[in-house]
Amino acid sequence: xxxxxxxxxxFATALTPTHLLFAFxxxxxxxxVGVLPGIGPALTVALLLPITFQVPATSAFxxxxxxxxxxxxxxxxxxxxxxxxxxxxxxxxxxxxxxxARAGRAGPALATAAIGSFVAGTIATxxxxxxxxxxxxxxxxxxxxxxxxxxxVAFVAVSAVLGASALRGLASLFLGLILGIVGIDLQxxxxxxxxxxxxFLDGIEVTIVAVGLFAVAETLHLATRRKHGKDEILPVQGSxxxxxxxxxxxxxxxxxxxxxxxxxxAIPAGxxxxxxxxxxxxxxxxxxxxxxxxxxxxxxxxxxxxxxNASAAGVLMPMLTLGLPTSVTAAIMLSAFQSYGIxxxxxxxxxxxxxxxGLIASLYVGNVMLLVLNLPLVGLWVRILTxxxxxxxxxxxxxxxxxxxxxxxxxxxLLVMYAVGIVGLGMKRYDFPVAPAxxxxxxxxxxxxxxxxxxxxxxxxxxxxxxxxxxxxxxxxALLLAFGPRLWRAWQVARAAxx
Amino acid sequence: MRERRPVAxxxxxxxxxxxxxxxxxxxxxxxxxxxxxxRVGPALFPWIASSGLLLIGLLLLVQxxxxxxxxxxxxxxxxxxxxxxxxxxxxxxxxxGTAGFVFAAVALFAAVARGFxxxxxxxxxxxxxxxxxxxxxxxxxxxxxxxxxxxxxxxx
Numbered sequence: 338x339x340x341x342x343x344x345x346x347x348f349a350t351a352l353t354p355t356h357l358l359f360a361f362x363x364x365x366x367x368x369x370v371g372v373l374p375g376i377g378p379a380l381t382v383a384l385l386l387p388i389t390f391q392v393p394a395t396s397a398f399x400x401x402x403x404x405x406x407x408x409x410x411x412x413x414x415x416x417x418x419x420x421x422x423x424x425x426x427x428x429x430x431x432x433x434x435x436x437x438a439r440a441g442r443a444g445p446a447l448a449t450a451a452i453g454s455f456v457a458g459t460i461a462t463x464x465x466x467x468x469x470x471x472x473x474x475x476x477x478x479x480x481x482x483x484x485x486x487x488x489x490v491a492f493v494a495v496s497a498v499l500g501a502s503a504l505r506g507l508a509s510l511f512l513g514l515i516l517g518i519v520g521i522d523l524q525x526x527x528x529x530x531x532x533x534x535x536x537f538l539d540g541i542e543v544t545i546v547a548v549g550l551f552a553v554a555e556t557l558h559l560a561t562r563r564k565h566g567k568d569e570i571l572p573v574q575g576s577x578x579x580x581x582x583x584x585x586x587x588x589x590x591x592x593x594x595x596x597x598x599x600x601x602x603a604i605p606a607g608x609x610x611x612x613x614x615x616x617x618x619x620x621x622x623x624x625x626x627x628x629x630x631x632x633x634x635x636x637x638x639x640x641x642x643x644x645x646n647a648s649a650a651g652v653l654m655p656m657l658t659l660g661l662p663t664s665v666t667a668a669i670m671l672s673a674f675q676s677y678g679i680x681x682x683x684x685x686x687x688x689x690x691x692x693x694x695g696l697i698a699s700l701y702v703g704n705v706m707l708l709v710l711n712l713p714l715v716g717l718w719v720r721i722l723t724x725x726x727x728x729x730x731x732x733x734x735x736x737x738x739x740x741x742x743x744x745x746x747x748x749x750x751l752l753v754m755y756a757v758g759i760v761g762l763g764m765k766r767y768d769f770p771v772a773p774a775x776x777x778x779x780x781x782x783x784x785x786x787x788x789x790x791x792x793x794x795x796x797x798x799x800x801x802x803x804x805x806x807x808x809x810x811x812x813x814x815a816l817l818l819a820f821g822p823r824l825w826r827a828w829q830v831a832r833a834a835x836x
Numbered sequence: 837m838r839e840r841r842p843v844a845x846x847x848x849x850x851x852x853x854x855x856x857x858x859x860x861x862x863x864x865x866x867x868x869x870x871x872x873x874x875r876v877g878p879a880l881f882p883w884i885a886s887s888g889l890l891l892i893g894l895l896l897l898v899q900x901x902x903x904x905x906x907x908x909x910x911x912x913x914x915x916x917x918x919x920x921x922x923x924x925x926x927x928x929x930x931x932x933g934t935a936g937f938v939f940a941a942v943a944l945f946a947a948v949a950r951g952f953x954x955x956x957x958x959x960x961x962x963x964x965x966x967x968x969x970x971x972x973x974x975x976x977x978x979x980x981x982x983x984x985x986x987x988x989x990x991x992x
Contacts, residue, residue, distance in 0.1 A: 508892045560918045734924070734944055
């Protein structure tokens, strides 16, 4: 009951004309960047960070959340019509969606993606609404030692579990941790990793690193391996109204996708790619027409699209209740909280109730807006897809410059962004994931704070992380995540060898 | 397992990581630590982070020398495209503090577009100017964010 009252209060906040406008702007922008290959919600939110100096926190977060949700909707349009995924979470959508478009069924593919996103997004937002207060209750019992160990779980999950190589993921994470250390130590006032330069005393701005990695490095990477020739954009054929048969084949995958996506987003081993893969394989197994898979099965679009939207809502749960981001966009939103001087975590629901519930309510509103934006207005997004690559990347770098230079009008910032871009180019070239670097940079200082608090409480005794049961179990989970999959594989190989 | 020759770039990337870790270790060693904080001081976490990176760098170097990362071979670098983009970025940094945002943005836009295969430089300069002026107007005049005033901006 308490939750419903809080949610009602949230709707009162979200439905004011100003906030509706912010939600709409966010959804619109999010869909646009979702549609455009090469830029995503993380870059967009990073570029929008400076508005935290201009508008109140609630409005800014409603805008950011709109961008985050919108990109999930928009990405599917690109996957279906262009076969180049707009976002990493929509890679799977391209498999069946593009085949459907080739067979003249782009309309139903777009419709099942958008309606599925709406259904799953709304279910997951409801799950967020009702589970978040429960998690908050549990989270309030955690001390600094437990927090630190929980962050270790998140670090291991984002760097060592997802991605091709644990070693390269960890390298990226540690680079991020080191970037996060740069600047004045808040507890002792000592400058760290500044190489004696005043410019680094305030630390390195998240915007600069994120824009360097996602705009500069991406553009350089594409330039080094420039493809000649053009991608073909398929026309939107077929009715945007789903036939009775399409509804019948779509609704179960939507619900199953929602059930897969939310928990995967919510646990710190999240990411939105994994649940889309799982959903795809599940639908192929359960389908009565498995032979259609690979040739344009609507279930293969409905399930993964539902899963990725549900996971987007799931990611907001640890972020709002624990202050623990598990995706790059969530990490950048966390840094926005910091720039308002708000510490996300269990206390957020008490101290910033209006903000949190306004944000959650605006997610319901955003889902409705996105359904409307993405179905009847699909023609608009198809036009955005026709922006030619040369001008698109020229424009992206102009915006990147505004983002980096606008912070403090310093050419040093711009050069740091270029340096990050060059490092990022090397990372992309040799297949180092960049997400752990951003998450490490933002979460690192918080982990250090918890680490030092825990050690101070324990009077410098390092074993405190192992003697406190909850902390020890988190560390055990981290170990299991890091080595479990490898041991399992080794065991399988050994068993196969002995058999 | 098939024998693979080490890839020069992968070895280079590992060595770059090791050098970065060494630089971080050096910076850690110069953090002044007051005896009050000796046990849980400002240098403890940096020690962990930099030595961790050093260890990872060394392991990657071993991996790179013993057959490589096993990732897809990169195609030849398109130097012409890369040079245009790099030139655009350099011009941007050089111009933004002196000639101002609009000139810097036009140069950046046209150079990057050229790098990505556009064959109409004059049209790109025009589009770049429209985007730059619109951004300048939007950010500077409407939002009040200073994005680099210069020659032209003084006149608007």
